[in-house]
Amino acid sequence: MKAVRFHEHGGPEVLRVEEVPRPEPGPGEVLVEVKAAGLNHLDLWVRKGLPGLKAEMPHIGGSDFTGVVAALGPGVTSFREGQRVIGYPVLSYGGVPFYLCDDPPPGAFALIGEQTNGGCCEFVRAPAPNLLPLPERLSFEEGAAVPVVFITAWRMLAERARLQAGETLLVQGAGSGVGTAAIQIGKLLGARVIASTSTPGKAARARELGADEVINYRQESISARMRELAGREGAHVVFEHVGEATWEESVKSAAYHGRVVTCGATTGFQGKTNLTLLFAKQLSLLGSTMGSLACFKRVLRFLGEGRLRPVVDRVLPLDECRKGHEALEAGEQFGKIVLRAGA
Numbered sequence: 001m002k003a004v005r006f007h008e009h010g011g012p013e014v015l016r017v018e019e020v021p022r023p024e025p026g027p028g029e030v031l032v033e034v035k036a037a038g039l040n041h042l043d044l045w046v047r048k049g050l051p052g053l054k055a056e057m058p059h060i061g062g063s064d065f066t067g068v069v070a071a072l073g074p075g076v077t078s079f080r081e082g083q084r085v086i087g088y089p090v091l092s093y094g095g096v097p098f099y100l101c102d103d104p105p106p107g108a109f110a111l112i113g114e115q116t117n118g119g120c121c122e123f124v125r126a127p128a129p130n131l132l133p134l135p136e137r138l139s140f141e142e143g144a145a146v147p148v149v150f151i152t153a154w155r156m157l158a159e160r161a162r163l164q165a166g167e168t169l170l171v172q173g174a175g176s177g178v179g180t181a182a183i184q185i186g187k188l189l190g191a192r193v194i195a196s197t198s199t200p201g202k203a204a205r206a207r208e209l210g211a212d213e214v215i216n217y218r219q220e221s222i223s224a225r226m227r228e229l230a231g232r233e234g235a236h237v238v239f240e241h242v243g244e245a246t247w248e249e250s251v252k253s254a255a256y257h258g259r260v261v262t263c264g265a266t267t268g269f270q271g272k273t274n275l276t277l278l279f280a281k282q283l284s285l286l287g288s289t290m291g292s293l294a295c296f297k298r299v300l301r302f303l304g305e306g307r308l309r310p311v312v313d314r315v316l317p318l319d320e321c322r323k324g325h326e327a328l329e330a331g332e333q334f335g336k337i338v339l340r341a342g343a
Contacts, residue, residue, distance in 0.1 A: 004318060006061075038062075040148045062339075164189070167191050180209060223249045317340055
């Protein structure tokens with residue numbers, strides 16, 4: 001089968017399209033013929049090499065994938081060959097299988113495509129509990145734009161920050177995959193959504209997704225514009241994942257008793273925090289990563305009903321995975337970059 005692999009960590013140039021043996025499903029596993037795979041910033045970090053990460057090498061990235069069941073391993077009776085499926089990326093928390101955890105316990109979590117080989121290939125082997133039926137409303141490409149970003153955004157807003165109807169939400173980096181999910185989830189939960197992004201084109205698309213107001217951070221100060229839009233009240237919840245480039249403005253933009261929730265730091269890990277604002281405004285700083293299977297099922301229900309929708313920026317053939325990495329690294333996309341596998 002065809003797969004996109006890297007044999008050493010580095011830039012996009014380490015990605016190679018190679019012919020590798022097709023995997024066979026073991027006990028409790030399912031072999032999926034991949035139809036589409038979504039790219040995430042996680043794929044960039046894994047390719048570059050994260051401190052302490054023990055990835056299977058040579059490595060096939062891709063935590064998000066959709067496809068059809070090609071073969072069932074011994075003991076698997078919950079699926080049938082030819083069934084459309086979508087992958088749930090989380091394998092375990094602190095070494096404990098995810099299906100034994102109602103909420104992530106202490107310890108590092110393992111993901112398909114991070115520690116193990118992922119879906120940037122023509123066939124992927126996955127544990128049966130990590131697969132769910134793909135909602136009929138979604139194409140394979142749309143489904144591949146869902147798992148990591150929608151699970152992450154739902155946990156951040158609904159479970160960690162506990163966003164309430166009538167509150168104001170500031171979404172940083174609205175053009176990213178997780179940002180496009182956050183805008184929609186914010187509106188679904190009844191919030192007033194203010195989005196920040198970098199170009200007029202992305203601003204227009206953020207409004208189409210439901211953003212009530214949009215701030216172009218290249219043309220104006222986020223916090224100054226927030227004072228105009230929300231007054232002294234500010235944002236009850238600030239959705240962060242950008243890191244150094246926006247962190248200081250996020251803290252400034254938060255309301256008294258506001259919550260700043262973050263899942264990443266794509267522009268750097270050393271965010272500057274004004275401690276006076278932190279204690280004077282009695283802010284809560286919340287970290288968040290991924291989410292439970294129950295969270296994913298909830299998101300899939302809303303997607304199946306059409307109340308949430310994936311945002312696909314572009315679809316590239318699997319052979320052009322490197323081009324997808326380069327575009328994602330440059331921040332050219334609005335929404336998700338998806339790879340199409342097979343014919």
